[in-house]
Structure formats: C-alpha cells, structure tokens
Amino acid sequence: MLNWLSQIVAVTAVNLRSLPQRLGSSAVAVIGIGGVVIVFVATLSIAQGFRAAMTAAGDPRTAIIMRAGSDTEMSSIITRENVQIVKDAPGVVRASTPLASGELFVIVNHPKKSTGTDANVPLRGVEPAAFEVREEVRIVEGRRFEPGRNEIIAGRAAARQFAGLEVGRTVRWGENTWTVVGIFEAGGGIAESEIWCDAGVLQPAYRRGSTFQAVYAKLESAEAFQGFKDALTGDPRLDVQVVRETDYYAEQSTVLTQLITTLGFAIASLMGIGAVFGAVNTMYSAVATRTREIATLRALGFGAGPVVLSVLAESAVLALIGGVLGGLAAWAIFDGYQTATMNWQSFSQVAFAFRVTPQLLAQGLLYALVMGLVGGLLPAVRAARLPVVTALREL
Numbered sequence: 001m002l003n004w005l006s007q008i009v010a011v012t013a014v015n016l017r018s019l020p021q022r023l024g025s026s027a028v029a030v031i032g033i034g035g036v037v038i039v040f041v042a043t044l045s046i047a048q049g050f051r052a053a054m055t056a057a058g059d060p061r062t063a064i065i066m067r068a069g070s071d072t073e074m075s076s077i078i079t080r081e082n083v084q085i086v087k088d089a090p091g092v093v094r095a096s097t098p099l100a101s102g103e104l105f106v107i108v109n110h111p112k113k114s115t116g117t118d119a120n121v122p123l124r125g126v127e128p129a130a131f132e133v134r135e136e137v138r139i140v141e142g143r144r145f146e147p148g149r150n151e152i153i154a155g156r157a158a159a160r161q162f163a164g165l166e167v168g169r170t171v172r173w174g175e176n177t178w179t180v181v182g183i184f185e186a187g188g189g190i191a192e193s194e195i196w197c198d199a200g201v202l203q204p205a206y207r208r209g210s211t212f213q214a215v216y217a218k219l220e221s222a223e224a225f226q227g228f229k230d231a232l233t234g235d236p237r238l239d240v241q242v243v244r245e246t247d248y249y250a251e252q253s254t255v256l257t258q259l260i261t262t263l264g265f266a267i268a269s270l271m272g273i274g275a276v277f278g279a280v281n282t283m284y285s286a287v288a289t290r291t292r293e294i295a296t297l298r299a300l301g302f303g304a305g306p307v308v309l310s311v312l313a314e315s316a317v318l319a320l321i322g323g324v325l326g327g328l329a330a331w332a333i334f335d336g337y338q339t340a341t342m343n344w345q346s347f348s349q350v351a352f353a354f355r356v357t358p359q360l361l362a363q364g365l366l367y368a369l370v371m372g373l374v375g376g377l378l379p380a381v382r383a384a385r386l387p388v389v390t391a392l393r394e395l
Contacts, residue, residue, distance in 0.1 A: 029315075030322040032278035033371050036271045037326025037364040042334045043264035044363070045354040047257045050341065053157075053352035054190050054253035058246030060222040062133060065215040065232065068239045072252070073105040073214045080210045082238055086217060091228035093218045101130035102212035104202050108173040108195075113163045121162060122194045123152075123173065125202030133218045137191060142167040142182030147198045153182035155192035157352070160338060165195070174205040190249060193350045216245070256341070272371050279315055279375020312376045319372020323365040330364070331356040 065086050070076035078086075083102040086092075093099040104125035109118040128147060131137055145151035154165040164171055169180050178197065186192045203210065219228055229242040335356040 026282060026318055029275075029279045029282040029318045029372075029375070030325065032275040033319050033322030033368050034326035034329070036268055036275045036371065037323050037368050038330045038333075039271055040264060040268035040367055041327055041330035041356055041360050041364045042354070043267060044261060044360050045330070045334055045356045046339075046341075047260040047264070048355040048357055048360060049352045050260070050350065051250075051253045051257050052355050053188065053193070053350060054249045055246065058189075058244070058249050059135075059218075060225070060244055060246050061219050062245040063217050063219055063225060063228060063242050064245055064248050065217065065240050065242050066213070068241045070241065073103075074107075076213045078102070078212045078215060078240070080212070082240070083212055083215050085235065085237060086215045086232065086240075089217075089228055089231050091219050091224040091231070093220055095132070097129060098217075099129050099132045100215055100217035101127040101133050102199060102215050103127070103130065104199050104206070104208060105213050106174075106202065106206050110171065110173075111163045112161060114161075116163070119162070121158060123202070124194050124196050125199030126196055127199055130196070130216065133216045134186065134191060136187040136189065137184050138186075139182050139184050142180075145181055145197055148200060149198070150176050150178050150201055151181045152178045152195050152197045153184050154180060154195045156183055156185045157192040157338070158195055159183050161193075174202075176201070176205045188353075190350060193352075268367065272367070275371050276375045279319065279372055280378060282315075282318070282375070308381060311379055312373055315372045315376025315379075316369055317372075319368045319375070320365065322372075323368025326368065327356075327361040327364045331361065 064073075065078070066073060066076035067078060080102070083100075087098040087100045106123050106125075107120045108123045110121045111117060112119050131144070139153070140156065142153070145153055152171075154162075159165040165180055165183075167180055167183060171178050171180070184192075184196070199212065202208070217228070219225055225242075225244060232238055232240055232242050334354045337354040339352065339354070341350060341352075
C-alpha cells in the first residue's frame, strides 16, 4: 500500500512540475472551466440576492393577517371592523396603541431611470403603527409622511431604480399628486423596493372605501404566534389566515428563485460540456507529450493505477485553478451589483443586489473539480494502457 501511494506521489509530482512547459494548452482548460464557473456563480447569485431581499424583511414576531384563501396581499380584502378585531386580539404588543397596521398594496406604473420605460412599483398605504411594527425601517433622508396629506416616502432601492423619487419631487398616481418627503432604508429587505404613504389617503385615491388588504401585527414574542393565530381563526366574526412574516416572504420568493436556479444549472451544464471537451483535449495533449516518460515509469515497475491517478490529479489541479479564478472574478464583478426584477407572485418590481456567497463559491469550485475529473478520465485511462514496448521504441 505504501509503495502504491509513493508511486502516485512521485508520478503526480513529475506531471505537475512539467505544467509550465505546457502553459498554452493548460491555459485553455483553465480559462474554459473558469468561464463556466463565472456564469454558474453569477446566475445563482441572482437567486441568492432576490431571496435575501425577500427574507430580510421577515421578523418571526410579526404576523400578517389576510383574507382566508388569499395567496398574496393583492388578492385579499379586510374591512376596517375586522382590522380593529385583529388589533384587539391577545398577543399583540400594546404601547399607547396596539402595534398593528392595516395596509393597502397597489401597483403603480412609473419610469425606470435606466431605460425610461414604465415598470410596476409597489405603493403601500400604511397606518402610523407600521414604523413600530417594522423596526428596521428608518428615514435616511427627509422625513416621514404626515397622516392625511398626499405625501410619500420611497425605499432606498426604489429611489435608486426609478426616476423622480428624490425628496421634494412630485409624481401623479391615481387621482392624486404626491410629494416625495423622505427616503428610507429597511435593512436591505423588500420594503426598500416599495413606496409608502398614509393608508387613509390611498384608500379614496384608488376608490377602496374603508377597506384594507392585510394587517401587520407585532406580537409579544415569536412563541405568541400560535395563540394569536388560534384566537383569530377561531373567531366567528373573521374569515382570515394568519402567517408569520418570515414564512410569507420566503414563500413569495419561491417561484423566481426556483426558476433562476433551474436556468443557472441548465446553462452551466451546457457550458460545462464544452469545458469538459477542452479538458479532454488538454490532457490528451499532455499524455501524448509524455509518452516516453510514462513508458519509462511503467518499465521501472510503476503500476497503471498510479499513472491514472496522476493524470486525474493534474486535471483536477487545472480545474481547481480555473474554479478559483472564475469564482474570484464572479465575486469581484457581480457581488453587490444592484438590479431589479419582477416578482411574479405580486406583479411588482423588486430591487435587490447580487449575492456571491461562500456557499456559491464552494459549489462553483466543486463543479469545476467535477469537470476536471470527467475531462481527465479518458486521457488517464489511455496513459495507463500505453504499450510499454512501443512507447520505449520512441527513445
């Protein structure tokens, strides 16, 4: 066993020391695999960024109440009387008033800065308690809107993506002209893609009467959720469903995340086939240039197994170099890149940043290693099967 391992180490060392002599062909494999890793990591970083923007909004102490059977706030409706019942339910935090906000969620068309074309922007009407329910929201420019006035505050991401949302500017949506009075941040969550205003002003502007679509309630603790849910779903006056905010936004990100992830693996797989062929050609060339060396080693008593593993090790090293370079390039180019896309479950734009995480880099490196091993397998087998006598005649 020790002899076998020593043979592997010896042959592999010879192979690796000769890499500089084959720099051109080796670079082809490295660049090919690195390119695949860049695309793989960059594509999946979109899904990671989108999911992070959605789930960063969640707080396990916050519950969302909608009409029973509603998939999103868009399809829900709750009367003012029902909102008050929710606020009076056990488990809701009470300060001077219950920390619960009846809210409206409408979609408005507004031009994007980059293209000038209209896109769907979420306009959310909230009650004053919304700022205590969502503790992560803080004004970073200007001030909060005043209740009863046609004033709006824009999330940082929305202000970055859409035109005319600077403090002091005016926009017209519905039957109202709105004045931008503030910009807010929300810890990088989905709220930063929204625009907020007073729910009491938004209702008549979009002819919603006195109705809301959801209630966001801050609970005394995460453990109070089940009792709060049971109290509401068991109340005969209500026909509602109660979900944790974290669960709601995680589910909202599912469709697009799965789509992007599927496309990412499909694209990377197709590109990976080309990279594998590049690795095969590189390793066949390496074996061909070292025919006499391999034959000499075999004649000296080195087994076929160490020869196979040495060629695979060389291919793996080249692949790992490509994987590391590709991962670093993807991180340098894409990590933190700001963009926006449609959330097909709410039909509104969500601004987010690409996220190249350590887990993605590890996946990219593993994928590179697999490509390298697959690409080196056939050349390794060929090296092990070289007829020793024939090869030695070339000396």
